[in-house]
Amino acid sequence: MRGRALTAAPFLALALLVGASVGPPGDAPAGAQASDTPSPTETAETPAPASPLVAVVRGPGGIGYWVVTADGNVQVVGTAVDPRLRLPEPLDQSVVDARVGAPGALGVWLRLADGSEVALGDPGPNVYVGDDRPPGWLVGVGTGRLLSGSWWPDIDTACTAGLPRHVRIGQTVLTTLSELEFGTAVAQARDHRVGGILLTGGATPHVWRRIDELQDFAGWIPLMFAVDEEGGRVQRLRGVLPALASAAVQAGRTPAQAGDDARRHALAMSDLGFTVNFAPVLDVGAGPGIGDRSFGDDPAVVTDYGLATVNGIAAGGVLAVVKHFPGHGGASADTHLGPATTAALDRLRVRDLLPFAAAVGEGNAAVMVGHLDVPGLTDGMPASLSHAAVTGLLRDDLGHDGLVVTDSLVMNSIAGRWSVGDAAALAIVAGADLALVGGLDDAEAAFAAVAAAADDGRLTESRLNDAATHVLRAKGVYSCTLVGRVGQWRPALYDPAARRS
Structure with missing residues (x-):
């Protein structure tokens, strides 16, 4: 039987990006830090903590899940479908807010600590066409739906609805x-x-x-x-x-x-x-x-x-x-x-x-x-x-x-x-x-x-x-x-x- 994760209920968590960390219950997923508190053995050269999580969403068909971070990266856990298509460069400062892009577009706006905004994916008003896809576009699709207050147990059903x-x-x-x-x-x-x-x-x-x-x-x-x-x-x-x-x-x-x-x-x-x-x-x-x-x-x-x-x-x-x-x-x-x-x-x-x-x-x-x-x-x-x-x-x-x-x-x-x-x-x-x-x-x-x-x-x-x-x-x-x-x-x-x- 195929392995299946998070099928008991539509598991969803969204932190509006002020440093909160959100993840699935139990052990932290691969690639996510369990704690931001440095251990006594850590030195000043210890790398900065991982970027705050935007959300954890179930993968296609309810198999596995994706851990989405504020810098547009995705940790793929337990699913064969890998959404990491031309990811953006990591952000060099913290994200303090986010808002939805234009209806039907492939992204959201992230507001940074210095007051500027950057696009995660393509927030619109027009969508990318043909072979072109903006960096982080799939993360933008999923995050946009979450910020809209909408939830589909399977993120590809949300995309189907847009066809x-x-x-x-x-x-x-x-x-x-x-x-x-x-x-x-x-x-x-x-x-x-x-x-x-x-x-x-x-x-x-x-x-x-x-x-x-x-x-x-x-x-x-x-x-x-x-x-x-x-x-x-x-x-x-x-x-x-x-x-x-x-x-x-x-x-x-x-x-x-x-x-x-x-x-x-x-x-x-x-x-x-x-x-x-x-x-x-x-x-x-x-x-x-x-x-x-x-x-x-x-x-x-x-x-x-x-x-x-x-x-x-x-x-x-x-x-x-x-x-x-x-x-x-x-x-x-x-x-x-x-x-x-x-x-x-x-x-x-x-x-x-x-x-x-x-x-x-x-x-x-x-x-x-x-x-x-x-x-x-x-x-x-x-x-x-x-x-x-x-x-x-x-x-x-x-x-x-x-x-x-x-x-x-x-x-x-x-x-x-x-x-x-x-x-x-x-x-x-x-x-x-x-x-x-x-x-x-x-x-x-x-x-x-x-x-x-x-x-x-x-x-x-x-x-x-x-x-x-x-x-x-x-x-x-x-x-x-x-x-x-x-x-x-x-x-x-x-x-x-x-x-x-």
Whole structure:
């Protein structure tokens, strides 16, 4: 399980920079001094104490934290995302006050002991654009939010909120195209009106070139390229990659062998440009529509082989998506064909949910939610569109804080009751992050419906920001690097010296 720090509550401390030192509870973080009092052995040549702390904020995804000091330096603790981009020179005198810059800008003003002001980042009124970034800009973004009295548990969610709304909405739509249709999605990739593409049909040895071309148009926000590579009869890349055994066949070997196969296959997928594998199936049982796609009827067996496969896919550099939450193995029908019902929720908790709970605990997989009516939970709605299932059961009860994808919203279990647009809006409101739809016409309908839901208040800004942030994190994109670069273009750089003259 991934190590996690400061997740019990949004830990935040802010000292308005008059020498106070603020840090996380317990031991002082690496790089911060526990005390400013010199020891008896210290001499006059002892270096000055570390600069006062501005704040301690949780890192991206709640993993680790950053210790931000008044001179613009950042101590990164327990997170792989390092915000130290072109840091400013340390200040040569103490900071006595700070104030927020212009709305949407990338920094704050610090007032020094001599009465002068210096910029931490770019306080505005205009933001930096293109490849340019002022020294300390990321510190300025975070500190500016803190000084505004606002708090996001994750600083990248704050940056996502600053992106144009059409960019955030576009991240929630996953369209389904054949390889030969990839070239028709140039405008959607360039304008960020889709978050990614699921390959349907087969692939040729040239698929990598078509993916590269679209990624060039996508620019700062790469497209997610997904494919169903479960193995056996569900393997879209069969024509270009070696055959992969079905889950039922894999269960006749060892979990270690299954994991190693998954790793090798993911490496080959990644070489072609695919970033997401809609696998493995964690359904317990071989019910309608599942069959040999399941590892078996025993939750423990499904868990062992499922986790080995998830970890193997992750080791190959691809994101695994476990499916079909909350469990399709014992469902009454194939959701491709029509509505399906599972056993009651109490039964799912002791059987079907166990592999999903284990995968959530591992923390390195996304979850696909199926179109399954769960007695005692969804009140006749499919789980994919149910707030009780997605937000209540998956996020709140099981603790999943990562990406959630719907099963295809053009399947008969959905299409017989809702338009693709209405279904997409319902899914995002319910707590899903990515609505999986059909071709580009469906993608435009989904985009318009999600936008309409945001307009009329059914979809809150907070939910939209969370969904877009989850998608960006799954792509390995840190949203603070997108501010001023995506979806807008602002004029010339602001000169902080002019502000002080």
